[in-house]
Amino acid sequence: MNESHLLSTPLVFHPIYSQLDLPFKHRFPIEKYQAIYDRLISLGVPKAQFHQPHALTPSQLKRVYSPDYVNGLTQGVLDPKAMRRIGFPWSEQLIQRSLTAVAGTVMTSNLALEHGKAVNLTGGYHHAFANFGAGFCLFNDLYLAALNMLQASAINKVLIFDCDVHQGDGTAKLASNNPKVFTVSLHGEKNFPHRKQVSDLDFPLAKGTTDDEYLTVVERALHQAFSTFKPDAVIYDAGVDIHINDDLGHLHISTPGVYARDCMVFETCNKQGVPVAAVIGGGYQRDISALVDVHLQLYRAAGVVA
Template sequence: MLLDNLTFHPIYSQLSLPVKHRFPIEKYQGIYDALIARGVQPDRFVTPEPISVEYLKRFYDHAYVDALISGQLDYQAMRRIGFPWSEQLIIRSLTAVGGTMLTAKQALKHGVALNLTGGYHHAGADYGSGFCLFNDLYLAAQTMLEEPGIDRILIIDLDVHQGDGTALLAQQDEQIITLSVHGEKNFPHRKQQSDMDFPLPKGIGDSDYLNVVDEALSLALRTYTPDAVIYDAGVDIHEHDDLGHLNITTQGVLLRDKMVLSACRQRTLPVACVIGGGYQRDIAALVAVHLQLFRAAGVLDTD
């Protein structure tokens, strides 16, 4: 039986950005097209609705939410986010966050679910940063905690950049555990304190990297015994990524994703996955690296 455990909306890639803008907005549609071309049926996908402003305000600063949505956020605050303001930016962002929340629900239903965007881990309660307007990982955790029998969520963030916004949001929340394995000398310059941080040196390769991930996973799962997992599978760790500064091969990315999903499966932990960061300018090459998550999850064959 085919599962409806993939989340996608065309609006994920429908955002006009200035020429040579650093964000690879086309990659989301590229991942969807690549999955369809490889035989994934369209009925495997569920379509998210935008998250409501009222729900956002349950967890985020009202003034920030209102100013950002209305286009009244000041220049410096928008510059920190890294996108020019537009109505489409807001609709797209609310839908992407809604997609991660829907993915969290689908993970509880199916055991594993994947959003073809997500990982907006730099946003805090009253600010956006690093291409992140609203922190979908934190909201997805809150969504999972609303379900009976789900009392503790582990957010595994393996994007090359520390999940600083998530760490800050969850710092006083004992039900949400944050784990970040990230480049020590990479953005953000000022790191926050996650429940568990594993900083990596520049240029680390597959073997050493996978050993760190294995250690981090084992320690986190043993120490915190979560009821569900949210996994940020950022591929900006890749050797060809423009912003990563690490030396992880495509095979290394696949092995990492298999490691995470296998650890969750062995413990029967529902896991909601987002694709996270990835900044190669060659969109086809970038999509190929992101597809490793879908191979690890069994959506595609590991050819």
């Protein structure tokens, strides 16, 4: 492998991504982030290619999200019902892990502007709204990263292209009154969240959707988004819970299908000359090694590994 080629795509990772003690048999595969890092290292990706984020502060989040929610969550006094909606038991570890993961996506957006593309080894917390969290998402990193990109002088419009199997409802709501952020969601029609929000473009998919049909929708979604909105930058949520073996997905997308999707997104962004910041999104196989195999398609498509 040519090391100079490898170094062209910055990666963002912190060990804290996988450092969260959860109850036995908890549904969230917290180990996968460290496992992706370990796999990339084993495949020859140099450690110098990885950038380590520093946790955001609650005050930084309060510029965008409800101060009462940020305070309640970070101080551990959020209503128990609100914590159950998030799906994690509260701990100081959870807060530090979440503040660092969100910072990782913001860092990824900066690196994408500098290098053309960058990939975070976590991210995609798209069920978090301004004043509450849900579905394992505390703070919405995608919207925060979009606002960060808009601070750059050359960036006037950001596309959030969400291919996680679950609709990016929090992102859609957060961006609903921001004409500079365009949201696209390709998701399972009969899947969480049961109450969908309205993205700028929504592509609901039937249970059992297979590769050919899915990739046709991805191609159409990319064409519509770029022709309608003409973004200056893209944030890509590359969720792999669309995979046929995913426990929560209900779609029938193969591993080559995931790779083809990721290649299509990167190639479209490259052809349009716009930077792309990618996050790994959801993926819920209990077999962590098998799950890493699917997530690895994003890094293959980004040219990080062969």
